[in-house]
Amino acid sequence: MRKQSVSGTPREMKRMNQRLILQTIRRKQPISRTEISEMTSISRTTVSQLIDEMMEEGVVRETGRGSSPTQGGRKPVFLSIDDDSGFVCGLDIGGSSITFVVCNLSGKVVSKEVVSTPVSLGLESLFRLIERFLDNAPVPVERLIGLGVGAPGITRFHDGVVLSAPSLGWTDLPLKEEMEDRFNLPVYVENDVNMAALGECWLGAGKGKRHVVMITVGTGIGCGLILNGDLYRGSRWASGEIGFMVTDSHAVEHWDDPVFSGFGYMESKAGGPAIARQYLRGLKDTDGTLVSNAKDIFDLWRKGDETAGAVIWEANKHLAAGIVNVVVLFDPEVVILGGGLMKSQDLLLPQILKTVKRFAPIQPEIRISQLGDDAGALGAGALVLKEHDCPYQGVL
């Protein structure tokens, strides 16, 4: 669907200028009216008028005065954004837990809660959880700008329908519509990995960057793409399916692993379950029934188990190759690694760094997630700010 270009109306023009001014303030605060005018090439008069309106709304405040310039002259009045003039609520619905967050315009968390996901999560029970959380949050309702929701599956952003979230048993769920009816607030729904990428971009390892790739390694391997400062979603909401990469050309002929149907090739080689399974297979005697997870294998390696080391090494080669592939295709400024397995980054990162250095013609920074488990919920908040129309837009 083609994004409808907006017709230019005076009102739209005003909005553009408000946004521009607001962005400028956020980036350079504290800043005077005159300086804003110079930076934006909007006339001083207009800047003043728009600022007046924004001060009336409470978004912008006068905060002290600067010193006179070199030659003398009237001291400028400094302006700043009142970070507490608006709040966003973000939630990250995961297969095992749900994270709720409320934060202000600068990303300061004022309220947070983590609950374990109910076995079968119906809409009504979800809504009650949200209501309870919002009731307890120390934020007046009228200051709440909107709600962002990250869901583990394929989501259609433009109408907020969760097309498929196996771990929750959701299919074609019109989450945005239902939630907006219930809470009477704008709601934005997006894939959880994308949310994490937005979160890291706003407040974490990708702050200030416009080309960021976030890779989460856990049961599955996913990837959120921020290109030119915007989330890239692909033509069918299925971009970043890094777990389906083929990191071994031999697979073209030979791969046929029934255990991992539904998963991608790389996930079947480098994901958590794959590592656990490979290890058990290495032991020869047992089959997949002996339950074990990747974390155990990492621990075994730390204790000197060489089989564990070999298995992890093998898996990590796939991951490293995958990261190289992402890097050379996107040319990002930063690659952020997160997800459960990255808690053992000490064992994985060195090889990854070495591989990227060797195979990629350009070298991005490679960092570990800074926000950890909160990235998704914070990203959900970031998305609200990003999408919300004036006067909060462009905060990122």
Next chain:
Amino acid sequence: MRKQSVSGTPREMKRMNQRLILQTIRRKQPISRTEISEMTSISRTTVSQLIDEMMEEGVVRETGRGSSPTQGGRKPVFLSIDDDSGFVCGLDIGGSSITFVVCNLSGKVVSKEVVSTPVSLGLESLFRLIERFLDNAPVPVERLIGLGVGAPGITRFHDGVVLSAPSLGWTDLPLKEEMEDRFNLPVYVENDVNMAALGECWLGAGKGKRHVVMITVGTGIGCGLILNGDLYRGSRWASGEIGFMVTDSHAVEHWDDPVFSGFGYMESKAGGPAIARQYLRGLKDTDGTLVSNAKDIFDLWRKGDETAGAVIWEANKHLAAGIVNVVVLFDPEVVILGGGLMKSQDLLLPQILKTVKRFAPIQPEIRISQLGDDAGALGAGALVLKEHDCPYQGVL
């Protein structure tokens, strides 16, 4: 560098509306003023006024009238874009040949020339070639909107500097600046593969699509990315370096091929020279000195040479894996394959299709380039139209 957001002025507002109207006309022509007004939600008054101006400039023409609607009433006056009201010149500078093209707003070629690249291509000789071509083109100079140039190397679009084009011996060449001085026209410089992608998107296999990946397979393997209808360039003008993908996780430990230093891993496995070399190595007796190129190997396979078949098969596995990787990361609507090796598509395509079908969770269309060797030059023209400000913008 952050793209400066424009301040909203009345003039800018007008431009936006002109663009919107022009887009609407192009998509639905012939179309009446009233219908434009309804589609764009710009008032009839404004539509009329802007149309008047555009007719004065010659961009839009009245072309006949429609039939009266059901109930009777005045017949609408149909409007269309005059495709010959402007022309663009595109050139594709390759290592072995240079293609010149002049075409009108709808992409109809009115003049074309192909010359072989001089051994050492200096700016002055290039300019003379262009001048001669333009002089012979049946287009009045004042109708020429701009010049697009595709160069084989890394180009910095925003200031039009060719950072490095080894096959031409260019380094840090300020091509845009020099050319604009000389020809007194807007000039846009871009990587040749990106240009080809733009070309196919405008007039070829990607027409009307907004998410397109174009892969060219030749000596090197490159890739142009059209995401959300725009060229994606990466953070350091190095996106789409698909030739550097690692399509074999074993390489992480073992790859060390001095012959291909400077090339990427995948290029060293699936590029033209790689195929030729692998074949010769298969013969055991000869070494790399016996010159041969990929095309010969393809011909040998067609004649029943099994070694040739095996070598190509092996190379193609890497290519197929690479294509899967691109598909799952970008979720494009179409993947377009082009470049020298794709002239033997009959031998390569079946395996590629099968591999993508098997490994990718989503299925894009996979097509062969429609414009062939002209894609680059036409894309250079497309870029001019895309970048040129009102009233031609948004033609794509």
Next chain:
DNA sequence: GTTTGGTTTGTAAAGTTTCCAAACTAACAA
């Protein structure tokens, strides 16, 4: 210490560009 001159900030008034709504004319069928 006070005055004077130059500089900078912010506001007010008048002017410009652009858009839109409503009334109007034109064209056409029944």
Next chain:
DNA sequence: TTGTTAGTTTGGAAACTTTACAAACCAAAC
């Protein structure tokens, strides 16, 4: 003639800009 649709004219509203000015401030001259 009547009703309907297409396009234009007119008057006005919304937004920006330019110009002019008051307030605030430094610094050097007196």
